[in-house]
Amino acid sequence: MSSIIIQEETTKDPISLIGREAGVCWGGNITDAEKNYKRGIDCLTSGHGRTWEYPQVFMILDGYSARVIREFYTHIAGGPTRLQASTRYINYQKGFPYVTAPIIKGNAEAEKIYDDAMNNILVAMQKLESLGLPREDIGMLLPLGMETKVVVRTNLRNLIDMSHQRMCTRAYWEYRKLMKDMIEALSNYSDEWKYLAEKYFLPKCEVAGFCTEAKCCGRKPRKVEE
Ligand SMILES: Cc1cc2nc3c(=O)[nH]c(=O)nc-3n(C[C@H](O)[C@H](O)[C@H](O)COP(=O)(O)OP(=O)(O)OC[C@H]3O[C@@H](n4cnc5c(N)ncnc54)[C@H](O)[C@@H]3O)c2cc1C
Structure with a gap:
């Protein structure tokens, strides 16, 4: 049974944090909560990607297969930190839980x-x-289907980018589930994360307006080649 726990070290107010940090550079009033939030929204809608790296996410991914975590590890933008359950020290001799499709x-x-x-x-x-x-x-x-546990530190920008790849219908089903679980966990963590997850965690076709994959699922039309 897989689950995602958002740890309390995670930024609670990611949009406002973006606004505060950007406000420093713009000579803005960073003591005004409303202005900070509005400035944060501006940075998001303007696509000022560096500012998206301020909100930090600390989370525990538990009960997913070693296979999906191997895919998770390919997302290296932002220098994420990860530790995973040891296959050297944990005693699996009495049995290992595994994922079944x-x-x-x-x-x-x-x-x-x-x-x-x-x-x-x-x-x-x-x-x-x-x-x-x-x-x-x-x-x-030990098989790739065995369950594992990882503790991760990453940022908003990395997760938005990850969603574009891994919410694609063509992505591995367990990763799509992982993204769904992550959106749910972040949305429960705070209203600002709920807003971000709903608006920015999207498959790449929703961002591009067309499908970029060679084998299209039909959700969006393929781009007509020039
Ligand atoms: C349908 C589908 C099938 C796939 N099949 C496979 C597969 O068979 N095997 C496999 O290994 N993966 C596969 N993937 C995963 C995919 O190809 C990427 O490896 C994965 O998404 C992580 O890489 P990334 O570039 O997306 O993310 P990140 O490495 O996190 O990079 C995010 C963004 O940061 C920037 N960036 C990162 N590194 C650099 C750099 N060094 N220089 C400049 N800019 C950088 C780029 O803009 C990049 O888009 C598949 C994905 C999908 C959706």
């Missing part, structure tokens, strides 16, 4: 094959441990 869950025969394969890995790991082999080497058998 809905399409496999909905097919009893397929689910049995999948669960048996996971169990075979577990049995092999237990046998290797009984031979006295080190856990860090046995851990090489």
Whole structure:
């Protein structure tokens, strides 16, 4: 069961923070909350991307597959910081939780094959441990479908950019779910995050106005080649 926890170190008022920081450079009155908010909105609508790097997000992603987290790690803009559950020190010998795709869950025969394969890995790991082999080497058998936990620090700009790629219908289903969970968690964290998530966390076709993918899902038409 996957979940996202937004940690309290996360900026509570991202739009106002953007407005305060930009106001310093514009000689603005940064003691006026209303003006700060309005200035923040201006920076967003004007596409002043650097200012979007002020709001910080600290979050725990728990119960997603190591596979989707491997994809998450490709988003390097803004120098995000990540730590992940250790496959060297955590004892997986009693079993490891893993993600099952809905399409496999909905097919009893397929689910049995999948669960048996996971169990075979577990049995092999237990046998290797009984031979006295080190856990860090046995851990090489752990599958990409195993659940993991990461603690992340990133910023608004990185997440907006990530949403453009990963909310695309062509993106991996678990990543699309992760983005949906993230939007829900941030929206519950504060009203300013709710506004940002609704307005700026969008698939790239919604931003471009047309599909940029080679294989189009039909949500938006492909750009007519000149
Ligand atoms: C349908 C689909 C299929 C995909 N398939 C694959 C796949 O098979 N394999 C795979 O590995 N990935 C795949 N991806 C992921 C994708 O190609 C990117 O690797 C991923 O989105 C992260 O890279 P990024 O550039 O989007 O993000 P970031 O690295 O976070 O970069 C964000 C933005 O920051 C800027 N930036 C970042 N780094 C630099 C730099 N060095 N110099 C200048 N500007 C920079 C750029 O403007 C960039 O757009 C797929 C995505 C989709 C939607």
